[in-house]
Amino acid sequence: MFYLLIFLLQMKLIKIKTDLIKAIEFDKRLGFVPTMGALHEGHKALIKTSQKNCKKTLVSIFINPTQFNNKKDFKTYPKNLKKDLIYLKKLKVDYVYLPTVKQIYWKKNDKIKLNKLQNILCAKFRKGHFEGVLDVLDRFIELISPQKMFMGEKDFQQFFLVKNFIENKYNTKVYICKTIRNKNNLALSSRNSLLNKQSFAASEIITKKLLKLKKEITRNTKNYKKLIFILKKELFKNFDIKIEYLECRNTHNLSTNILNKPFKLFVAYYIDNVRLIDNF
Numbered sequence: 109m110f111y112l113l114i115f116l117l118q119m120k121l122i123k124i125k126t127d128l129i130k131a132i133e134f135d136k137r138l139g140f141v142p143t144m145g146a147l148h149e150g151h152k153a154l155i156k157t158s159q160k161n162c163k164k165t166l167v168s169i170f171i172n173p174t175q176f177n178n179k180k181d182f183k184t185y186p187k188n189l190k191k192d193l194i195y196l197k198k199l200k201v202d203y204v205y206l207p208t209v210k211q212i213y214w215k216k217n218d219k220i221k222l223n224k225l226q227n228i229l230c231a232k233f234r235k236g237h238f239e240g241v242l243d244v245l246d247r248f249i250e251l252i253s254p255q256k257m258f259m260g261e262k263d264f265q266q267f268f269l270v271k272n273f274i275e276n277k278y279n280t281k282v283y284i285c286k287t288i289r290n291k292n293n294l295a296l297s298s299r300n301s302l303l304n305k306q307s308f309a310a311s312e313i314i315t316k317k318l319l320k321l322k323k324e325i326t327r328n329t330k331n332y333k334k335l336i337f338i339l340k341k342e343l344f345k346n347f348d349i350k351i352e353y354l355e356c357r358n359t360h361n362l363s364t365n366i367l368n369k370p371f372k373l374f375v376a377y378y379i380d381n382v383r384l385i386d387n388f
C-alpha cells in the first residue's frame with residue numbers, strides 16, 4: 109500500500125476542492141475528461157485527445173448519483189478505483205480529481221429543465237438523467253474552467269445536450285471523440301463488464317446486425333421505418349432483450365427529419381438486466 113501511495117503521489121491526486129483550485133490556478137490550457145471510472149480504451153482515447161490538444165489534462169472520476177434514474181443501476185455501477193488510478197498514471201495524466209458528493213453538491217444550483225423537444229431517446233426513458241448530467245458538469249466547469257472538455261460519441265445525445273449547455277454558459281469548448289469499439293465492433297462501455305459471457309457475445313451479434321441495418325437504411329432511407337420494424341422483430345425472436353428505442357435521428361438537431369440529411373441510428377436495450385446504448 110505504501111509503495112502504491114508513493115507511486116500514485118507523483119500523479120496529482122486531488123480530493124479537496126481548495127486543493128484543486130490551487131493546483132490548477134495557473135493552468136490556462138487545461139483539458140478536462142469527466143468520467144465515472146471503470147476506465148477502458150474509450151476513456152483512454154478521450155485522454156489522449158486531450159493530451160494532444162491541451163497543455164495539461166485533468167480527469168475526474170465521480171459516479172454522479174443524480175443522473176441515475178434506477179437505484180440498482182447506481183448500486184451495481186462498476187467500480188475499481190485502484191485499477192483506474194494505475195491506468196491514469198500509466199497514461200501520464202496530470203491531475204485526477206476524486207470529489208465526494210458533498211464536495212460537488214455543496215450548494216443549491218438553479219434547477220435545470222429539458223424542453224419537450226429534448227425529451228427523446230435516453231431523456232424519455234431515463235427521467236431526470238440529463239438534468240443530472242448537465243447539473244454535475246455545470247458544477248465541474250464552474251470549478252475547473254477548462255479550456256476544452258472531451259466527451260465520447262457513444263453517448264451522442266449527452267454530447268449534443270452538454271455542448272449546447274456548456275458552450276452557451278462558459279468559455280469551455282466541448283469536443284466529441286470517436287466511439288472506440290472492440291474487435292467485433294461492440295462499443296466499449298463500463299457496463300459491458302456486468303454482462304455474462306453469453307450476453308456479451310449476443311451484444312456483439314446485435315451490434316453487427318445494427319451496423320448492417322444502418323447501411324441498409326443509408327441505401328434506402330425512405331423505407332427506414334419498415335427496415336427497423338423487420339430487424340426489431342428478428343432481435344425479439346432471437347435474443348432475450350428489451351429494446352427501449354431503435355430509431356433514426358438527424359445529427360444536427362436530433363429531429364426525425366432524416367431524408368437527405370446526416371443521421372444516426374440510435375439504440376438502447378436491456379440485456380441480462382444491463383442497459384447498453386450505441387449509435388451508428
Ligand SMILES: Nc1ncnc2c1ncn2[C@@H]1O[C@H](COP(=O)(O)OP(=O)(O)OP(=O)(O)O)[C@@H](O)[C@H]1O
Nearest residue numbers: 143144145150259260263286287288296297298299
Ligand atoms: N467506447 C467509447 N468510446 C469513446 N468514448 C467513450 C466510450 N465509452 C465511454 N466514453 C466516454 O467516456 C466518458 C465517460 O463515460 P463513462 O465514465 O460513463 O463511461 P462509459 O463507458 O460510458 O460507461 P457506461 O456507458 O457504462 O456508463 C463519456 O464522455 C463517454 O461518452
Ligand SMILES: CC(C)(CO)[C@@H](O)C(=O)[O-]
Nearest residue numbers: 142143144172241244263
Ligand atoms: C459525463 C459524465 C462523467 C457526467 O457524470 C457521465 O455522464 C459519463 O460518464 O458519461
Ligand code: BAL
Nearest residue numbers: 144175176237263266
Ligand atoms: N456514459 C453514460 C453515463 C450514464 O449512463 O449515466
